[in-house]
Amino acid sequence: MTSAGDDVRGKRVVVGVGGGIAAYKACGLIRLLTESGCHVDVIPTEAALKFVGAATFEALSGNPVSTDVFSDVPSVRHVALGQRADLVVIAPTTADLLARAAVGRADDLLTSTLLTARCPVLLAPAMHTEMWEHPATQRNVDTLRGDGLHVMPPARGRLTGADTGAGRLPEPADIARLAWLLLDGGTLPFDLAGKRVVVTSGGTREEIDPVRFLGNHSSGKQGHAIAALASARGAEVTLVTSSSLPVPPAVTKIDIESARELREQTLEAAAVADIVIKAAAVADFRPADVSDSKLKKGSDGEPAEIRLTRNPDILADLVAARAIGEVPSSCVLVGFAAETGDTSGTVLEHGRAKLARKGCDFLVVNEVGRDTTFGKDDNGGWILDSEGGEILVERASKDLLAARILDAVVARTTT
Structure with a gap:
């Protein structure tokens, strides 16, 4: 079972594999997709088979593997695979594959499938930094995005040899997260390019003594989902967090522990931000006296x-800092409210009152309790805005809620 629940079961996914050293990571992606219930067809390039053998891909997917259009001619695979796919994912997408796809080449089974696919296409680039940053590669990426394909930002880190930098293939779980979102009906527009987004996530720890603290059950999953999708949609993302979850690709992480540390780092990052989404579960109180x-x-x-x-x-x-110019006046501020209903009001009533009291632009209201929301892979609630709008988001994956939040923010900034 995945964060997308049963919604991906039975969906047909084509996993293309380019000829780069990162081809071995495709094995982990194939396993994640098959274990979630997807039917996976693997199409490697001939160069990819220099790194990982066809037998490995066949064993993981349970389906035959070929690279050219002359295999199984009666079924017309170079047309059929793309026509019936619900999603095409290519990982790794090499500089050569980006170039061939951008000009519409159809010289092997994978590029032919790309031309026949009418489903979402997700490309995960992997190459050396110089190749990724080359103007020709960036033109190809712009062309592909203009054609409606989704191109993930590459991760930063160790490349082949001793080199490090941008161009590392994102981890299989990061690619699967976006794949499941697209299969679940979510969207991934490249509409945050040039925007600086600050996201906070996780709980805070308030020290009692050197070994004990006051905290809460927040895992950081919702904030990390928002950061991952904002980055995939083109934003420059800073994640201020106490969580030990893996950092999403191309996201800058700032570690914090206490609420006061979170405040200091968030205000500093917000000084140049276009959007701040405060998803962290902050302790309302801390011990007045801390033992040494x-x-x-x-x-x-x-x-x-x-x-x-x-x-x-x-x-x-943050609202006060925006009012006096320490945060840009155009910065969109999004808060979260983890609420429980009580004798004084419902969850939604408490959320509306908090939005009016806080003065932010949006408030995401979640109903919380034992065994719900905190630490789980799903979430739901309401997205309230200061102009009186209200969007109900039924319980679904935290990635889908993250997408709905970003959709609402983008709509506000473009109207």
């Missing part, structure tokens, strides 16, 4: 109580 040594039961230092003091209201501080 471990508090031991039965000792003279055993506390009879732990006095608490309020933490800063980071969302309110």
